[in-house]
Amino acid sequence: MYYNWLDRWDEQRAQRGEEAKKVADFILDAGRAFPGEKRIETIDEFCVLADQALSDSGFYDEPSGSSQGFERGDGWLRFPSDISTDVEENNVVWANITESGSLDQALVIFHHWNASARNRQIARFFSQRGITVVEIAMPYHFERSRPGSLYADYMLSSNLGRTIQSVRQAVWDGRKLIRWLKREGYRE
Template structure:
């Protein structure tokens, strides 16, 4: 029954805002994904860099000395992202805190792509059970939205490099938040992700020893396959399909 509810929820979410999604240009933009590598002109060259990043255990490690700049006020936390983009609003991370009254456990929630509201019911459910919930805004969502955009088109798009940069930024932001929670005294910190957020939460859990538990909902084995088969990402596939095969997209992402 719960799985059927999730499927119906995902279908409604996919239909929401479909009219705003347009087919856009395919762009490699390797310099965003792999700083310093701007002269990449072919998919094969891009995939070589992706292979190198895949074998680099430090690709998702945040820079040292990046623990400054946290501001907490009236149930909200804000702090600077350690990846700077050309969208000023996106460079400040916002998170909604629902207190439990205990420093025993914290839960960081990563929302789905194009989320229109935070998960108040989930936050209330866990906070009443002694778990403080922190709902982080992923890149180009909520307070971090690109001015004039109707959906989070910079978080996931046919721009291969920007998509990698956005996922990497989301992982760095999540790990920075977990480090802050630990510094505040939380004994255990878990992560929960939904849809695209499950990709980010999974990467955070895989790379950060500070994560105690992880729950992933509506996840996929491959980001490329999620885009290729998902209803909500149909416009991205329409942009990609004429110029890149699924096998190469799997390797690139």
């Protein structure tokens, strides 16, 4: 029901900030994407590893049930990411919580790449309808931004290994958040 409206709204917001982006050299960095792998020299070798990861349903499975380090206060939730990167700010996940007053339903919002603001209007809309909204900061966005960066250049970048690591980190962080919501009593 809300799909078309949300899609148009999201696309308009995604176009903001395009002028700040700069061209950078293409880097494979396979060790970052696939920890423990030997040095990969060619795109063909990298693609073999990517194909193996794609066929391995466990590639995006987060480590076994890390549930430590959650801090909640003043409408925010903070917790450590289970993927550690070279950007300290990115290693702590932030989520803004808009309460509905009900433990029946929660909606987790993953914003678009390079978002510059959270979705307060959407959060308020759903919370007024009995759905608690949790807006998680994607890797290298908002509070997780790389110092000095004008946009989320490390989330989707010319460094292919970092891009895969970032997407994997986003999946792990989202799954960890959903486990926390279930432990808190949310049913859907």
